[in-house]
Structures are given as structure tokens and as C-alpha cells.
Amino acid sequence: MSPDTNAKLIYMANQIATFFKSQPAAEAAEGVATHINKYWEPRMRRKLFEHIDHGGEGLNPLVLEAAAKIRRPEAA
Amino acid sequence: MNMVHEIDYGTPASKSEKLVTLTIDGREITVPEGTSIMRAAMEAGIEVPKLCASDMMDAFGSCRLCLVEIEGRAGMPASCTTPVAPGISVSTQTQRLKDVRRGVMELYISDHPLDCLTCAANGDCELQDMAGAVGLRDVRYGYDGSNHVKARSNGGEINLKWAPKDESNPYFTYDPAKCIVCSRCVRACEEVQGTFALTIGGRGFDSRVAAGMNEDFVSSECVSCGACVQACPTATLTEKSVIEIGQPEHSVVTTCAYCGVGCSFKAEMRGEELVRMVPWKDGQANRGHSCVKGRFAYGYSSHKDRILNPMIREKITDPWREVTWEEAFTHVASEFRRIQYQYGRDSVGGITSSRCTNEETYLVQKLVRAGFGNNNVDTCARVCHSPTGYGLNQTFGTSAGTQDFDSVEHTDIAVIIGANPTDGHPVFASRLKKRVREGAKLIVIDPRRIDLVRSAHVEASYHLPLKPGTNVAILTSMAHVIVTEGLANEAFIRERCDWSEYEDWAAFVAEPYHSPEASEAYTGVPADLVRGAARLYATGGNGAIYYGLGVTEHSQGSTTVMAIANLAMVTGNIGRPGVGVNPLRGQNNVQGSCDMGSFPHELPGYRHISDDATRDIFEKLWGVSLNNEPGLRIPNMLDAAVDGTFKALYIQGEDILQSDPDTKHVAAGLAAMECVVVHDLFLNETANYAHVFLPGSTFLEKDGTFTNAERRINRVRRVMRPKNGYADWEVTQKLAQAIGLNWNYRHPSEIMDEIAATTPTFAMVSYDYLDKMGSVQWPCNEKAPLGSPIMHVDGFVRGKGKFIRTEFVATDEKTGPRFPLLLTTGRILSQYNVGAQTRRTDNVIWHAEDRLEIHPHDAEQRGIRDGDWVRLASRSGETTLRSLITDRVAPGVVYTTFHHPTTQANVITTDFTDWATNCPEYKVTAVQVSPSNGPSDWQRDYDEQARQSRRIAGKLEAAE
Structure with missing residues (x-):
């Protein structure tokens, strides 16, 4: 796995979190999770979870909060 | 086969609902008030002779051929300029009229x-037709006197x-010797195209059509839309192709394959030529108008x-080897099978084309989903209007624009955001400019001074020259003004929108930090301009927003689309003619491919x-x-390729290496794949x-449909056999058959079914x-049988x-x-997208290279x-190109096109x-500009690599 594409994935997740952070607080985490579930291919979600499982460094706290609602793909 | 017959009624239709009954040649005729006598007659099937009249333009009354007599009125009024009146009795043919017309x-x-006999208009000349119609048998005046016909006198x-x-x-050519000074070309340029490039120079017998300041056509402001050529009743303005080939013998209605306006054309043919x-x-999108691309730039097809x-x-370093279709299909099928076996089902994918038909696009996604067994399919809308789909779906519930193009005829305030219609969507621009000349107001939100800010007979009431990347801030500030100044249309909002979401949003935009005074610091737009524009949009009548890629191609593209939708809702500008949210789609079938x-x-x-x-x-x-x-999107595919988990890609009609951002990353992704x-x-x-x-076919060589920016499904009709042997849908079908799918479409109509x-x-x-x-706009179903x-x-x-909150987040x-x-x-007008088509036409004379627009101040500082x-x-990365110094761009901003590889x-x-x-984010890149001696090392390496990779075994090197 390229560190470059991993960094990109973290950046993308944070961008999504930044948008939903500005929405009403009750909908924010749900919004992030729904968005990632709807648009992220399992490989991307898998990499996201691998990163979260390793501490999730650099991820917006809202992504971490949303993680419980993001569908975890089966291990490859 | 026959020519598609179009009736010219002589003057435009009247929109009046009041009807008037009159008698023409003893026949009682009822028409809307305001109709000309000429048109009323034509509607009854009586053709009054005419030369200067055309229903594409207002009546002019100069040719004196369409005279009629009206019982009880003196003289012989021109039927084109005389409106019908109740109870009048008109004669179109009397001895007096015959004599005068013949004279x-x-x-x-x-x-x-x-x-x-040797004239290019032979067979299509209205002057000849009229000479026949009035029974001209003799011309008593020779060319001895003053004339425009002979280069030299007899002496x-x-x-x-x-x-x-x-x-x-x-x-096209302009032959002044054949001009009858009917002014149709001049009026077409003004009324239809709105460029005002033509005029009549001189007076009396000296009158001649002149382009610009009496220049040749190509040096003038002429945009080569062809409206004048179409309007000309003689051979004065004639297509060079007609001069070369002769008159067509049959014609077929089809749809242009260039931009998202989706103009209908008659392809006029002689055999397969x-x-x-x-x-x-x-054509319901273009109403008889065209631009230089659709009208003339089809030469790439041959x-x-x-x-x-x-x-x-x-290997990609090898020269190409020509093979049979069979061999190609078998090879692709076995490679994709091998790769999926070796790297997994999800290691392959496809890209559909926004230039191909709906049917072809449908087949490619079907091939990926049903044949490859995954959802790794994407399309070039990813890099243009995907935020439109997302943003409008979130706010309104459909991923498409809300209006038809006719709607602009009812617009009072047009807001143009991040779009340059006169270049990108020229036929729509002509329709918009026509409405502006009738009194509609314009607001332009664009970093650059586009032509709509100020050009012939068009001047925007407001131009907000924002810093690239601050769309959300500007639009949220406009919403702030509308909400805090009490301009919101609360009745509409209560009826149509979720009130509590509106209240939340209204409180959000009303925050002082969203005021134009606060956002001015980063948008660079003076607050009073933002306030003025917001007030005008909210209170000026029917407000319509038209936007382009300057909205979507940003890190906050989707947020901007939502901000646009918010503005339309808060002012109640949705759901009727003249208003709405209108994405100007880039490619012919971007809407359809989505x-x-x-x-x-x-x-x-x-x-x-x-x-x-x-799914069921x-x-x-x-x-x-x-x-x-969900499958991978194009950028995700490239990332996965770099990661080693994505290995094969079928790309139909899309040039991602040139059109997608960060070329080096795209190249790295492609290079990492085993079968492209x-x-x-x-x-x-x-x-x-x-x-x-796999060689493709052009829009002239296949049947299908394109869906334009107004959701209009237009037919594309085959006028010649595919030069490569197969239409694109057949290629995809044969590929599907090779990988074991049982597809048997005999015609694209079966795919549409x-x-x-x-x-x-x-x-x-x-x-x-x-x-x-003719065409319909989706949704087209039982609830809306005529389309929507x-x-x-x-x-x-x-x-x-x-209503969705739109917080401005500056790009990184x-x-x-x-x-x-x-x-x-x-x-730019003359070129299209990556230029693969237009660069292979004579359009290059208008734009042979991409130039870097830079403000004189920035250029001066750098010694450029x-x-x-x-x-x-x-x-x-870095590249080199030639500069163009202009104050169209603000200091601090530079601009270029991307038509040339x-x-x-x-x-x-x-x-x-x-x-989302x-x-x-094509529209914002931080750059430095400095003087240079010529192409960069990257450009030289790239050229060499491109040259090498285009070698075909056994053939001389391709020219390009």
C-alpha cells in the first residue's frame, strides 16, 4: 500500500468531516458515515479502518466518531 | 430519400392569445393578433413572394417584393411589416402587384x-426562385452602367x-458581386447570433455588406456561427463545402456531438458524403441556430x-500491431479474465463516455456490472458535473437542471456563475443575449471578465470578480443579504420547503461573519456589489441561475451547488418558466451518461x-x-492502480491522460495497469x-440518443457507415460476447427499450x-407523457x-x-475539450495554441x-506556453485553456x-510564472514518448 494514497484517503475523509461538522450537530456523524458508506468502495473503507485500528492518526475526530456507523468490509 | 422540408413563414410567430380573422385571396383565416399578413398567408398555404423576410428574424420590409393590396386601403403595403387586422380583405396577386413585382x-x-449554371447556389437560390415566381422574362438593363458585377467595364x-x-x-465565402443587400445576414448576426459583426456599409447604390470595420471576415469580430450563411438567399455567403461538392440530395435530422446544448442539425448529404x-x-434546444463547432467543425470524422x-x-513501449476485430476481442477477454483470476474480481473496471450515446454508455456500465461483476465504472462527469448531481439531489431530489432552454425567454434576471456561455455554450449564449437585449438583467460571478460582462449590446448590471475558490463565500453572503434584508420569499418556502431546516439555515447565513462586508476580505469583491447583486436577484422578477465548471471544479464544488439551490429556494425561483437552476453541461452527453x-x-x-x-x-x-x-471512481481507480490492486481498464471515448488533473499521477496509475x-x-x-x-465511430456513423443539459433526449441518426466497421455499441457488445455474455441487440432502439x-x-x-x-425531456412516463x-x-x-448550511472552507x-x-x-469558442476533434479541423485558425492570460501588472513585474x-x-509540475497580456484577468490571477496536448x-x-x-479542483492552482526559452524538459520527454508510443508496425509514423 502506498503511503501516498493512504494520506490521500485520510485527507478525503477529513474533507467530508469538515463539511458535516458545519451541519447541525445531531446529523454530523451520521452524515459522514452515510456519505462514506454510499460512495466509498470497500477497498477504501478497508484502508480507512486499517488506519483507524492503528490509532487513526491525523483523522478528524468526527470521522472517528462516525466510524461506528461506517460499514466495515470483510478483510481482503 | 428526400430533403427535410422546412417552411419559412417569413416573420416570427406572434405569441398573442387574442385571435384575429381576416380574408386573404377570398379565404377566411384566423391567426394570433400581431401576426404579419405574410405569415398568415403562409399558414394558409399562400406563399407571397419575398426576399428579405425570414421567420428567424423580425420583419424588415426592404425588398419590396412581398407587396399586397388591402381592400379599402391605399397603396401596396409590404405583407411582412403589415400586421393582420380583423375583417380586412387582402389580395396577394393582382395585375398591379404583378407588374410592380416584376419591375x-x-x-x-x-x-x-x-x-x-455554374453558381454554387444553383438549386438552392431564392433569387432564382423569386424570378421564377414573378414571371421575370426579360431584363432590359445591361451592365454598361453602374454595377457590382463586373471587375472591369467593357472598355x-x-x-x-x-x-x-x-x-x-x-x-464559407463572401462574394459581394452576388449580394442583393437584403440585410438578412446583418440581421441574423444581430438578432439570432447577437454578435453584431456585420453591417451595411455605404449608402444607396453603394450599399454593401461589410464585416467589422470593412475587414475580411476572419479578421472581424465574426464568430463563424453560420447564421448569415444560412440566412443568405443567394450565393453571396456560401459554405465552401457546397462550392466544392454541390447541392445535397437528402438530409437527416440528427444531434450535434459537441457541447451540452445539444443542437439539432440537418445533416445534408450526397450519398454518404x-x-x-x-x-x-x-430543434427545441437551438431553434435553428448553431455555432462554429456544430455547423462547420465536423472534418475530424474523415x-x-x-x-x-x-x-x-x-508492452506500451512496443509499436502497435494491427489485428482483426476477432483477435482484439479475444485478446481483451482473455486478458481481463486472467487479471481477474490473478488479482481478484475487483481489479478491473470501465469508463463510459460522455461523447457516446446513451445506449453505448448503458452497455459499458452493463458490461462492467454484469460482465466484470463489480461496480468499477465511472465517467468523465466525474471531472466536471458530478457535484451538480450530488448537490441538486441533496437539495431538490433530482440530479439535473430544472428548466428547458426556452425558459430563458421568460427570465428577468440571469445569474451566470463560473460559466462562459459565449465560448462554452454559444447557442444558449445567443438566446440569453437576445433576452438581455429585450431588457433582462445580468449578474456575472466570475474571476475573469468574460464577454457577457460587456460586449455588443450586452452589459452586466453586476460583475463580481471573485478570487478563484471563494464561490461558497460569495453565495452565502448573497443569502445573508436576502435573509437579513427581509427579501426571502417566505410564502414559497413555507409551502415548498422544510420550514425548520429553513430556519436553521437562515440563522446560519444571518451570522455577521457571512455578511458581504466580512467576506470581502477573502473574496476580493466589494461588499456593495454583493449586496446589489443579491437584491437584484431577489427582487427583479424571474431569476434564473446558469452555472458551469467554475462552480463544480473546486474542493467545495458540491457545497457551491447546494448554495445555488439555497438561493433559488429562498427567493422562490423554482418551478415555473424563467427561473430555476441550470447547470450548463460540458459535453454532449454528460447528462445522459450520468x-x-x-x-x-x-x-x-x-x-x-x-x-x-x-438491483432486483x-x-x-x-x-x-x-x-x-459502490465501485471505484476514476481518481480512486488510479490510486488503487498505484497501490497494485487495480490492473485493467476499458475506456470508451475519454482521454483521461489529457483531461484529468495531475497528469503525472494519471500516467503513473495507467502505467501500473496490465491491460488498458x-x-x-x-x-x-x-x-x-x-x-x-479499439477504433471508434463518429456520431455520423451510428444511431442512438444524446441527452443535453435540459434533460432533452435527442435522436442521433446514422448518415453513413462506420469507417471503422462497427458502431461503438456494436464493439462493446462484441466485447461482452467475447467474455461470455449473451447479448444480442440488433439495433440501439432495443437498448433504449x-x-x-x-x-x-x-x-x-x-x-x-x-x-x-421530435424530442422529450425526462422524466417521460405515465405521469408526464409529454416529458418535463x-x-x-x-x-x-x-x-x-x-436548505443545507454552506460553510466556506478555503481550499488547501x-x-x-x-x-x-x-x-x-x-x-474557447472554436475548440472543444481536449481538442481531439476540433484540433483536426480548420478551427485551429482561431486558436492554434493555448495561451496564458496574465494581467499587465503581473507581467510587468516579471518582465514578460x-x-x-x-x-x-x-x-x-511545470510547463511552458506563450503569454497573452490582458486585463480580463485580475492582478494575481492567470488563466489558460487546455485544448492542446x-x-x-x-x-x-x-x-x-x-x-463529496x-x-x-481544476479551477484553482497556486502557480508561479516566469520568462522561459521554450518547452520544458517534461514537454520534450512527453512529446518523444507520445511519438514513440504512436508507432504502428509496418506504417510510416503518424503525422501528429
Whole structure:
């Protein structure tokens, strides 16, 4: 796995979190999770979870909060 | 086969609802008030002779041929300028009229050459027709006196009234000797096109048509739209193709394959040779108008660079080897099978084309989902309007624009955001300018001073020249003004939108930090301009927003689309003619490719892949089980390729290496794949990295449909056999058969039938129905059998309109000491997208290279003169191109087009993307500009690599 594409994935997740952070607080985490579930291919979600499982460094706290609602793909 | 027959009624239709009854030649006729006598007669089938009249333009009354007599009135009024009146009795043919008309014709012909047999208009000359109609038998005046016909008098003296043919325009000629000064060309340029490039110079007998300041056509402001050529009743303005080939013998109505306006054309043919493309008056998007691309720039279809045989190579460093179609299909099928076996089912994918038909696009996504067994399919809308789909779906409930183009005729305030219609969507621009000349107001929000800010007879009330990347801030500030100044349309909001969401949003935008005074610091737009524009939009009547890629291609593209939707809802500008939210789509079938399920997360009709009921429809029909997880988007595919998990890609009609951002990353992704299949007309830039090349067919060579920016499904009709042997849908079908799918479509109409059967918004669409209706706008089903010109009429598709907070977040692409300028990109009238088509036509005379527009102040600081080679560098890479010094761009902003591969503008652009859709941020790149001696090392290496990769075994090197 390229560190470059991993960094990109973290950046993308944070961008999504930044948008939903500005929405009403009750909908924010749900919004992030729904968005990632709807648009992220399992490989991307898998990499996201691998990163979260390793501490999730650099991820917006809202992504971490949303993680419980993001569908975890089966291990490859 | 016959020519498509169009009736010219002489003057435009009256829109009055009041009817008037009169008598013409003893026949009682009822027409709307305000109709001309000429038109009323024609509607009754009585053709009054005419030369200067055409129903594309207002009556002019100069030719004196259409005279009639009216009982009880004196004289012989011109029927084109005389409106009908109740109870009048009109005669179109009396002895007096006959004599006068014959006299008038005799005078016309006395100053017109009599070379009819060898004239290019022979067979299509209204002057000749009228001479016949009035029974002209003799011309008593010779050419001895003053005339425009002879270069020299009989005595050999030079005739100063004579002027030579102007052949400067690559597509048509102007022969002043044949001009009858009817002014139709001048009026077409003014009224239809709105450029005002033509005029009548001189007075009396000296009157002549003049382009610009009496220049040749190509040096004048003429934009070569062809409206004047179409209007000319003689051979004065004639297509060069007609001069060369002769008159067409049959014609077929089809749809232009250039921009998202989707103009209808008559392809006028002689056998299988295309003589000319003429805009079709009944075309509901273009209403008989065209631009230089659709009208003239079709030469690429027979260009020598077209590849007509399939080709294969093992490594991308090898020369290409021509193979049979069979061999190519077998090879691709076995490679994709091998790769899926070796790297997993999800290691392959496809890209559908926004230039291909709906049917072809549908088949490619079907091939990926049903054949490859995954959802790794995407389309070039990813890099242009994917935020439109997302943003409008969230707020309104449909991923499409809300109006038809006719709607602009009812618009009072047009807001143009991040779009340059006069270049990108010229036929729509002409319709908009016409409305502006009638009094509608314009607000332009664009970093650059586009033509609509100020040009002939058009001046925007407000131009907000914002800093690239601050769209959300400007639009939220406009919302702030509307909400805090009490301009919100609360009645509309209460009825149509969710009130509590509105209250939340209103409180959000009312925050003082959203005021124009606060945002001015980063948008660079004076607060009073923002306030003025917001007030005008909210209170000026019907407000319509038109926007383009300057909105979507940002890291906050989707947020901007939502901000636009918010503005339309808060002012109640949705659901009727003249208003709405109108994305100006880039390519001919971007709308269609999205509709057809090209996105990795949704099936045709915008239904999410995780929806069991939708999957069930397709699973039953296709006899496969579908993956319920979203697939990879184009940038994700490239990332996965770099990661080593994505290995093969079938690309139909898309040049991702040139059109997608951060070229080096795209190249790295492509280079990491084991089987790249490019299906295209030409060896495009992406083909440099391809292992298989499948030749494509042009829009002239296949049947199908395109869906334009107004959701209009237009027929594309085949006028010649595919030069490569197969239409693109047949190629995809044969590929599918090679991988074991049992597809047996005999005609694209059968594919459309499948689309209609599976997609509720297309339920009533069929080729028979389209032939009957001309075109329809989806949704077209039992609820809307005639289609839906305007959406959300009685309520939003999603139920209640949803206001969404739009917080401005500055892009991370920031200027600094190393890269102090902001680069933004756009397009130009004569070229189209990556230029693969238009560069292979004579359009290059208007735009032979991409230039870097830079403000005089920034140029001066850097010692750059106009036309100098400059180095353009960003964090991603660098390239060189020539400068163009202009104050159209603000200080601190530079601009270029991306039509030429040698420029490599996308080496510069970064990999930042829209947060919701991964649409690239093309419109903002921090750059530095400095003087340069010529092409960069990258450009030289790239050229060499491209040259090497285009070698075909056994053939001389291709010219390009």
C-alpha cells in the first residue's frame, strides 16, 4: 500500500468531516458515515479502518466518531 | 430519400392569445393578433413572394417584393411589416402587384451576375426562385452602367464598385458581386447570433455588406456561427463545402456531438458524403441556430489521423500491431479474465463516455456490472458535473437542471456563475443575449471578465470578480443579504420547503461573519456589489441561475451547488418558466451518461446500488447477481492502480491522460495497469499507455440518443457507415460476447427499450416515440407523457426542498511566496475539450495554441511581454506556453485553456478534489510564472514518448 494514497484517503475523509461538522450537530456523524458508506468502495473503507485500528492518526475526530456507523468490509 | 422540408413563414410567430380573422385571396383565416399578413398567408398555404423576410428574424420590409393590396386601403403595403387586422380583405396577386413585382425583380437582376449554371447556389437560390415566381422574362438593363458585377467595364476600366470574393473564413465565402443587400445576414448576426459583426456599409447604390470595420471576415469580430450563411438567399455567403461538392440530395435530422446544448442539425448529404450541417429550425434546444463547432467543425470524422483497425501490443513501449476485430476481442477477454483470476474480481473496471450515446454508455456500465461483476465504472462527469448531481439531489431530489432552454425567454434576471456561455455554450449564449437585449438583467460571478460582462449590446448590471475558490463565500453572503434584508420569499418556502431546516439555515447565513462586508476580505469583491447583486436577484422578477465548471471544479464544488439551490429556494425561483437552476453541461452527453448509471454507486436513473429493489430489476433482466457495494471512481481507480490492486481498464471515448488533473499521477496509475483498452477515434494521449486500441465511430456513423443539459433526449441518426466497421455499441457488445455474455441487440432502439423498461424516468421513451415527438425531456412516463420541460412545478421531487448550511472552507491550495498567483482554466469558442476533434479541423485558425492570460501588472513585474514563452509552475509540475497580456484577468490571477496536448496544462493542476464527489479542483492552482526559452524538459520527454508510443508496425509514423 502506498503511503501516498493512504494520506490521500485520510485527507478525503477529513474533507467530508469538515463539511458535516458545519451541519447541525445531531446529523454530523451520521452524515459522514452515510456519505462514506454510499460512495466509498470497500477497498477504501478497508484502508480507512486499517488506519483507524492503528490509532487513526491525523483523522478528524468526527470521522472517528462516525466510524461506528461506517460499514466495515470483510478483510481482503 | 428526400430533403427535410422546412417552411419559412417569413416573420416570427406572434405569441398573442387574442385571435384575429381576416380574408386573404377570398379565404377566411384566423391567426394570433400581431401576426404579419405574410405569415398568415403562409399558414394558409399562400406563399407571397419575398426576399428579405425570414421567420428567424423580425420583419424588415426592404425588398419590396412581398407587396399586397388591402381592400379599402391605399397603396401596396409590404405583407411582412403589415400586421393582420380583423375583417380586412387582402389580395396577394393582382395585375398591379404583378407588374410592380416584376419591375422590382428586373432591377435586382440587373445588378446580379447571370452565371446561374455554374453558381454554387444553383438549386438552392431564392433569387432564382423569386424570378421564377414573378414571371421575370426579360431584363432590359445591361451592365454598361453602374454595377457590382463586373471587375472591369467593357472598355477595360477598373470598376471600383466591384469587390473580390472574401475567402478568408475557412468554411464559407463572401462574394459581394452576388449580394442583393437584403440585410438578412446583418440581421441574423444581430438578432439570432447577437454578435453584431456585420453591417451595411455605404449608402444607396453603394450599399454593401461589410464585416467589422470593412475587414475580411476572419479578421472581424465574426464568430463563424453560420447564421448569415444560412440566412443568405443567394450565393453571396456560401459554405465552401457546397462550392466544392454541390447541392445535397437528402438530409437527416440528427444531434450535434459537441457541447451540452445539444443542437439539432440537418445533416445534408450526397450519398454518404456530408455536404453540410444546417441547424434545424424545429430543434427545441437551438431553434435553428448553431455555432462554429456544430455547423462547420465536423472534418475530424474523415481526418487521416483516424484509426480504423484494431491494434494490440504487449508492452506500451512496443509499436502497435494491427489485428482483426476477432483477435482484439479475444485478446481483451482473455486478458481481463486472467487479471481477474490473478488479482481478484475487483481489479478491473470501465469508463463510459460522455461523447457516446446513451445506449453505448448503458452497455459499458452493463458490461462492467454484469460482465466484470463489480461496480468499477465511472465517467468523465466525474471531472466536471458530478457535484451538480450530488448537490441538486441533496437539495431538490433530482440530479439535473430544472428548466428547458426556452425558459430563458421568460427570465428577468440571469445569474451566470463560473460559466462562459459565449465560448462554452454559444447557442444558449445567443438566446440569453437576445433576452438581455429585450431588457433582462445580468449578474456575472466570475474571476475573469468574460464577454457577457460587456460586449455588443450586452452589459452586466453586476460583475463580481471573485478570487478563484471563494464561490461558497460569495453565495452565502448573497443569502445573508436576502435573509437579513427581509427579501426571502417566505410564502414559497413555507409551502415548498422544510420550514425548520429553513430556519436553521437562515440563522446560519444571518451570522455577521457571512455578511458581504466580512467576506470581502477573502473574496476580493466589494461588499456593495454583493449586496446589489443579491437584491437584484431577489427582487427583479424571474431569476434564473446558469452555472458551469467554475462552480463544480473546486474542493467545495458540491457545497457551491447546494448554495445555488439555497438561493433559488429562498427567493422562490423554482418551478415555473424563467427561473430555476441550470447547470450548463460540458459535453454532449454528460447528462445522459450520468442518467445511464455510469457512476460506480448507482444504477440507471440515479438509484443507489445498495437498493435491493433496484438491483432486483436488473438482476432478473440480466440474469446475474449484482454487487451491492459502490465501485471505484476514476481518481480512486488510479490510486488503487498505484497501490497494485487495480490492473485493467476499458475506456470508451475519454482521454483521461489529457483531461484529468495531475497528469503525472494519471500516467503513473495507467502505467501500473496490465491491460488498458482505449476505444476512441484517435490515438489520444491515454492511448500512449494502452495495450489495446479499439477504433471508434463518429456520431455520423451510428444511431442512438444524446441527452443535453435540459434533460432533452435527442435522436442521433446514422448518415453513413462506420469507417471503422462497427458502431461503438456494436464493439462493446462484441466485447461482452467475447467474455461470455449473451447479448444480442440488433439495433440501439432495443437498448433504449431496455432502458425504458428498467428506468421509471424513461418509461415512455422509445425511438418511435422520439420520432413522433421530435424530442422529450425526462422524466417521460405515465405521469408526464409529454416529458418535463420544467421540474419541481408543484413541489420538489424529494418532497420538501432542503436548505443545507454552506460553510466556506478555503481550499488547501494556497498561494505563498513560491507560488503567488492563482491559475484558473477555461475553454474557447472554436475548440472543444481536449481538442481531439476540433484540433483536426480548420478551427485551429482561431486558436492554434493555448495561451496564458496574465494581467499587465503581473507581467510587468516579471518582465514578460505579450507573446513571450513563459514557464508556468505549480507544486505538481511545470510547463511552458506563450503569454497573452490582458486585463480580463485580475492582478494575481492567470488563466489558460487546455485544448492542446502540448501545453500539458494538467501537469500543473493538483490532485485536490471536491469533498463529496472527488471532482478535481481544476479551477484553482497556486502557480508561479516566469520568462522561459521554450518547452520544458517534461514537454520534450512527453512529446518523444507520445511519438514513440504512436508507432504502428509496418506504417510510416503518424503525422501528429
